[in-house]
Amino acid sequence: MSTATTLEPETQKQEKVTLFEIDQSTRQAALLFFTCSLVWLMVGTLFALIASVKLHHPSFLGNVEMLTFGRARSAHLNSVAFGWANNAIFGILLWLMARLSQQKLQHGGLLLIAGLFWNIGLVIGVTGILNGGLTSVEWLEMPRYVAPLLAFSYALISIWGILAFIHRRSHHVYVSQWYILAALFWFPWLYTTAQTMIMWAPARGTVQSITNWWFGHNVLGLWYSPLALAATYYFIPKVLGRPIHSYYLSVLGFWSLALFYNWAGVHHLVGGPIPIWLISAGIVASVMMVIPVVVTAINHHMTVVGSFGHVWASPTLRFIVFGAMSYTLASLIGSAMALREVNQVTHFTHLTVGHAHHGVYAFFTMVCFGSIYFIMPRLLQREWPSAALIHIHFWGCALGITLMVVALHIGGWIQGMQMNNPEVLFLELMKNTLPYLHARSASGILLFIGHTAFFINFFWMLFKKQPKDEHGPTLFSEVETQNI
Amino acid sequence: MEWHAYVFIIFGLGGAFFISAIATLCWAARKGHLTNFETVSRSIFTEDEPEGQQTDFFPSKKPSPIEETLSV
The missing domain is CATH 1.20.120 (Four Helix Bundle (Hemerythrin (Met), subunit A))
Structure with a gap:
């Protein structure tokens, strides 16, 4: 239609x-x-x-x-x-x-x-x-x-x-617009409150910590996540040429995220000197986040199912589907990490760092990469100059972030278990984390290679005017042809 | 700053945003944005980038139009 x-x-x-x-x-x-x-x-x-x-x-x-x-x-x-x-x-x-x-x-x-x-x-x-x-x-x-x-x-x-x-x-009003508009309202709310209560007129005591983690966690959940989800809900159906599986589920996902996420940040303070009910509310909200996450995962999966060959053929979808899958996984792990029993192990460990990279990089950044691959040819009226550099970018980033997330999750869990064990000396458990920290640096090198490939491809495209290929992958309309 | 000033900041800003969320939901329901989902889900397709056609490929890897239309 x-x-x-x-x-x-x-x-x-x-x-x-x-x-x-x-x-x-x-x-x-x-x-x-x-x-x-x-x-x-x-x-x-x-x-x-x-x-x-x-x-x-x-x-x-x-x-x-x-x-x-x-x-x-x-x-x-x-x-x-x-x-x-x-x-x-x-x-x-x-x-x-x-x-x-x-x-x-x-x-x-x-x-x-x-x-x-x-x-x-x-x-x-x-x-x-x-x-x-x-x-x-x-x-x-x-x-x-x-x-x-x-x-x-x-x-x-x-x-x-x-x-x-x-x-x-x-x-x-398409669901992506819902997410974008909401994020545009949420971010100033978060930023203004945090700046006021922490920087300009600091609140006393632990209220600062509560505000800090309410802000820190919600920047991910109410700013980066909605905007990246807006992109996934646009680009997955757009590139495949197939409407989203269930628009109803996408609306349900949006409103349930709006309802639950704002409460979740306090789970960072499990065990801290703040009211128990506040932490419990944060844990409940974190677990309730399973609803929007699963709803979104089902919707994305059902839209893509049967078209994985098309996903593989598109630079945009390779990155975005990787990001969408990471969103599901990172969010479910995040809900589990909010539980007191789990948090007592993962708190103050490298696992939290791995989880943050899982969300901000494996999900958000990969979605941004995919979106830029779609948008740039339409802004410049040129194709990306090198498919090889796109492949290097994808594999560098995909392998790099996978290595980092796996290493820090395993290393962080072991670190947490040993920190809770009084028989393990602190110096010994520090030494035990070294292999995972080396893996983290190795993953950083892979990411650096991927980013360099993207950087070269981007500026090559920006500055080197190439003749337009009429049979190129981007669908250039007749109107634009007349204008070029 | 006194404690009631913080209460004003937290509840004032929080309340304003809560009310705006409820108002938005009511507006969406009144304007019919929570119905007719089938049409809305197709609103991203245009004549230039139509439904049924993949719109992104690796450079120099685009399949023939027939192959591409049939396979999506």
Whole structure:
């Protein structure tokens, strides 16, 4: 069924806007965000490698004050979380929102200002971390003076996303739009509350910790996850040319995530000096998260089932389906980790680090990679220059993150069991973690190879104008052909 | 800052967002966005990127149009 049969009568009366025109209206902003995201990805990966090697060779770069473990690790987290992940998802969400609203992004050039301020803020923030000005607050390590700059940029981006929705030509609200709109509202709520209660007017005592983990966990669940799910719900059916298996389930998944996730973050404080009922509420919500996760997993699986050959033939779907499968697995493990008995073992171990990478990398980052593979040819009107580099990118990342997640889960569990055993000396259990830390560094090298391949392919595509292949994989419409 | 200021921040912001969520749900129900799911699920397909056709391949690996349409 084509769009012509699905549009409302009032939409058909309006002047038709082609996909080409919509894509081009997002071009400047999306290219800026994607370019910056790639630079931050490489910077963040280098910090990650330095931090990882220091865990098993503490003397590595031991004389460089700016790269002590604490600073390198925080510089890594903020470079990839706010630099890579947010830049990438800003570009994706604006492109998605414009397409789903069937409307051109108005004055998209102004978003360049938002992009510029966001990235200047990050440079100042990460430099502040390296200079020792970092805070001790997880996920908010950048000095607090960059917060106004980031907040201003974010406000511009979210206003543009919401305006695109308000001026939509399509009568329908697709499930991806639900996720994007919700995330655009949730993030300022989280950020404002956390900044106020931890940085600008700090609450006393353990309330700070509660706020910190409410923020830290919800950044993953109410910001990154909904946006990545918005992308999966668009790209899986779009690339396969097959509607989502059950739209009803996708709506159920959205509302159940909205209801349960916000409560879950306190499970990070199991055993901490905070009210038991608060932790219990967090555990219950964490377990209830099984509902949206399983619903989403069933929906994705049933959409893809029988078409795995097509998934394999598409760079976009290779990454996105890997990400969707990781979402299911990481979320179910996360629900289990919230249980008191499990948490008593996993708390303060490498397993938590492995779990975080499972969610933010194996799920979110892989979905972003896949989305960029779909969007870039439509922005630049060119194909990706090298299939070989895409293969290297996929295998480097897929093998790298799998190795990291498996090593840190196994190593972390053993570490937790031994920490709870008074007969095992602390030095001995530290030594026992070394093989897993070496595996983590090896996985970092694989990821670095994958990222380098992506980096080269991206900038090759960006700067080397190639003749358009009429038989290329991207479906270029006639309208766009006339415009090129 | 006094404790009641924090209560205002937590419950004020939380309440505002809770109310906005309920309002959004009511708006969605009133505007018919929670019905007619079959049509909505197909709204992502267009004439340029139609239903029944795969729209992404590795560079230089696109199958013939007939093969591609039949196999999806």
